[in-house]
Amino acid sequence: MKYKYNPSLRELRFSFNHRLRQYLLENTLDGVQYFVDPTRPKWERVVWFLLTLASVAAIVAIIIIILDKFQTEPTITGLDIMTDHINIEFPQIFVCFDWNHMNYSYIPQNEMYMYEALYNWNFEKHVDLKSFHLIYKNKNNFRKIFEAMSPDCDSLISDCEYRGIGTSCDKVFTKVTTSVGTCCKSKNLEPLKIMDISWSFEFRTPSATFPLRFYFTQNDSSPFPSERPVVKVHFPVNVEFIVDITYTTPDIRYLSLRQRKCYYKQEDVNFNDCEINCFIDKLYKHCKCLPWFLSFVDKTECSISKYFCLKNINIDAAQCNCWISCDHVSYSVREIQKSPRSVNRIVLRNWPTALYKREMRFGYLDLLVSFGGIAGLFLGYSLLTSIEFGYYFTLRTYCGAVVQLSRKQYNIVTVHVVEKLPKKVDINPKYYQYVD
Secondary structure, eight states: OOOOOOOOHHHHHHHHHHHHHHHHHHOOSTTHHHHSOTTSOHHHHHHHHHHHHHHHHHHHHHHHHHHHHHHHOOEEEEEEOOOTTOOBOOOEEEEEOOGGGSOOTTSOGGGHHHHHHHHTOOTTSOOOGGGSOGGGTTOOOHHHHHHHHSOOGGGTOEEEEETTEEEOHHHHEEEEEETTEEEEEEOOOOOBOTTOSOOEEEEEOOGGGOOEEEEEEOTTOOOOTTOOOSEEESSOEEEEEEEEEEEEOGGGGGSOHHHHOSBOGGGTOOHHHHHHHHHHHHHHHHHSSBOTTTOSSGGGBOOGGGHHHHHTOOOOGGGGOOOOBSSEEEEEEEEEEEOTTSSEEEEEOSOOSOEEEEEESSOHHHHHHHHHHHHHHHHOOOHHHHHHHHHHHTHHHHHHHHHHHHHHHTTOOOOOOOOOOOSOOOOSOOOOOOOO
């Protein structure tokens, strides 16, 4: 007999319906074959149907709970007490100038108030436009003016010493314009090691330069607009800080950003830059310009008359969707004292005794095992059940349609032979003599 391997849609539909009834009666899922069996009493079928339905509902509910846990809290933070091998990044130090440090000798006396108000301006302050002459209300380009007015770092900072070793201050500090004014920013500070002679950084500032504002940030970051300084000093101080170090295991990188809630270094994004860029975008969208300390090109800097627009913008940093780095260090100041040696000293109080380690609570394999375990517990589901389902409704459905079509073509009929009972059946019992 030759088979026809191109059954019509009708034959395939007929074969599918037949395999569906066959699958329900022969599948390995617990309870299903009982409520589809037409030979069983109706009440029994109803009971088994309700039990099977309750099991399916329980599976779906538990899987939703597990999946939500995986989406929102896939990681867990523990402690790692092995800290002797680590290197600690020293905080990036910003020594920022107040208005009294600026060289404003060439500014006309009647313009002094305007420049001072803008230099000290933040989003919580109001610029009184009535006090400015009309010719100044459209003036901008203050960023370059303030950069030229600010002193050089080598004239402000001297006698630098890091980890107990003297170093040149001009190699350590560079002048930058930040969101909190013009500052001297530290750079090229090597990480601290537990075997170092000292865990401190010292530098001297002339007494005539006080007060100064100190800010601490992570490397490659800068103070946020309106951020309060760590300390505003009027004399040399000793600042003691501690560090909290968090690192993540490599398997977390396979999670999405929304799940892990942190940036990897390879993504070349940090929390501070993300927030400042978000801040800049929202300001420019509303006012079409930026304050002098956020403007990196002249055409985007606001004129004096636009600062009223800047102040009226309410920006929620939580809406920026910025995340911290997966491996990050946070600094906390523990003590500030007047220095007995007329130098500013910033020192790590003690070496950390533990690290925070973020690792996977459960991964994708654990998720698959959890789903399979729950389905197996309530319905007896296994991987072979899926293979069986695919076999019944693909290969077996197609082959059944091919065989049925060929049988019709050759008029082949299946005959089931049933053994016939004899016409006369001896129902009289026979007794046999029992011999002991």
